[in-house]
Amino acid sequence: MKARLQNRKIVLGVSGGIAAYKACTLCRLLVKLGADVHVVMTEAATHLVGKATFEALSGHPVGVEIFSQAQRISHISLVKDADLMIIAPATANTLAKFTAGIADNLMTAAFLAATCPVAVAPAMNVNMYRNAATQENIQTLKRRGVYVLNPASGPLACGVNAEGRLPEPEEICEFICTILGERLTLKVDPLLPKPQKPLELMQTKLLNPAFGAGLKVLITAGPTIEDLDPVRFISNRSSGKMGYALALAFKNCGAEVTLVSGPVNIKAPEGVKLVCVRSAQDMLTAVDSLAGEQDIVVGAAAVADYRSLSVAKDKIKKQDGVDELCLHLIKNPDIIASVGMREVNRPYTVGFAAETSHTEENAQSKLIRKHLDLIVLNNVAKKEIGFDSNDNEVTVFNKDGKVAHFKTQPKSIIAERLVKLIIESFKACL
Numbered sequence: 001m002k003a004r005l006q007n008r009k010i011v012l013g014v015s016g017g018i019a020a021y022k023a024c025t026l027c028r029l030l031v032k033l034g035a036d037v038h039v040v041m042t043e044a045a046t047h048l049v050g051k052a053t054f055e056a057l058s059g060h061p062v063g064v065e066i067f068s069q070a071q072r073i074s075h076i077s078l079v080k081d082a083d084l085m086i087i088a089p090a091t092a093n094t095l096a097k098f099t100a101g102i103a104d105n106l107m108t109a110a111f112l113a114a115t116c117p118v119a120v121a122p123a124m125n126v127n128m129y130r131n132a133a134t135q136e137n138i139q140t141l142k143r144r145g146v147y148v149l150n151p152a153s154g155p156l157a158c159g160v161n162a163e164g165r166l167p168e169p170e171e172i173c174e175f176i177c178t179i180l181g182e183r184l185t186l187k188v189d190p191l192l193p194k195p196q197k198p199l200e201l202m203q204t205k206l207l208n209p210a211f212g213a214g215l216k217v218l219i220t221a222g223p224t225i226e227d228l229d230p231v232r233f234i235s236n237r238s239s240g241k242m243g244y245a246l247a248l249a250f251k252n253c254g255a256e257v258t259l260v261s262g263p264v265n266i267k268a269p270e271g272v273k274l275v276c277v278r279s280a281q282d283m284l285t286a287v288d289s290l291a292g293e294q295d296i297v298v299g300a301a302a303v304a305d306y307r308s309l310s311v312a313k314d315k316i317k318k319q320d321g322v323d324e325l326c327l328h329l330i331k332n333p334d335i336i337a338s339v340g341m342r343e344v345n346r347p348y349t350v351g352f353a354a355e356t357s358h359t360e361e362n363a364q365s366k367l368i369r370k371h372l373d374l375i376v377l378n379n380v381a382k383k384e385i386g387f388d389s390n391d392n393e394v395t396v397f398n399k400d401g402k403v404a405h406f407k408t409q410p411k412s413i414i415a416e417r418l419v420k421l422i423i424e425s426f427k428a429c430l
């Protein structure tokens, strides 16, 4: 990993959950990414992991008490020039204190004093997590602009297999980079002094965790595979990265996300409902059955336009003396057009256009032909963006013309910007 968090001050709050041990790895990863990490612990957390561990990992004294003469860490100075405060793990007790505005230890006082973005990663017993009080506290914090990383599912310390686990440190790290990504990628010229307030405000606006709350969003992603025989097929180079990044960005701003995905080699984000499909016809069936209950559908999949008229039962054999093989292809259904043309329960419909020539004209004509509300154009002739790359560059159109252009940057950032634009455009239509 390269130093993506160079010059970033991150306050890492560790509250007293069994997952506190994972915060050690998180601290180490953040330091490795170049961040200046300051750890604050609750008294309960110190029973699980020693202060000395975090002091060694972060290279700074660790604060616990507000009035400790020995420590002399003020809650105000701790967060004053911080880029982000993250609490991982955040226990039910700490979340409740944050919601109620209680400041009875250094961490809760620092939370109240923080003007930087704050993120929490709740981790606890499943019943405590599902308890209405905890759920309401989490919703309240989201509404107030706190970033919430949902817990993972799996074996918990109490012996059950359910949600409540602290996500892996690498995932928390990625979450932090995503939150800070706008500033890192777009705004910070390394030759300029570190930006202060205005960028903080922009960034908080970009990925407000409550922005998509209550919305149901379906995204298609990846390629489709159209079989020719038991071992051969027609497909394309779509990796699913763009669609999966959109799923994560929609999820991070509170939407309920379903990802209908062709075969890819990446993992779906935690908390997103994954529907795996193979062919365009499978994808159509899945999308058709779910589209009516969505607010927004986004077609980022690279659906094969044609499939073989028939799939050979046995492997097609090479024939001696025959130099040509003709495949009889027939048109696949157009999935995103079937959503755009729905007469009842039509969701706000967004398509992508993968073009190599006459890009703007082709994209705009697809918008009309497929009855879309927005179309996101990417020029897939450019090797460094589009198919299977980590970056993209897109231009967005509605029926009145161009509405946005996002220059080349990581797909995770493009996804956040698109999500913001899509939700705003959707809300403007209500």
Ligand code: PMT
Residues within 6 Å of the ligand: 220, 222, 237, 238, 239, 240, 241, 242, 243, 280, 299, 300, 301, 302, 303, 304, 305, 332, 333, 334, 335, 336, 337, 350, 351, 352, 353, 354, 355, 366, 378, 380, 386, 387, 388, 389
């Ligand atoms: O997956 P990655 O490697 O990250 O690459 C991302 C991407 C380049 C695949 C993505 O950004 C993208 O452009 N997706 C759409 C690719 C595509 O099929 O474009 P198209 O111009 O052929 O189709 C236009 C729209 O119609 C798309 O929304 C597509 O999903 C949809 N479509 C196309 C054909 C079809 N039979 N059914 C459809 O729904």
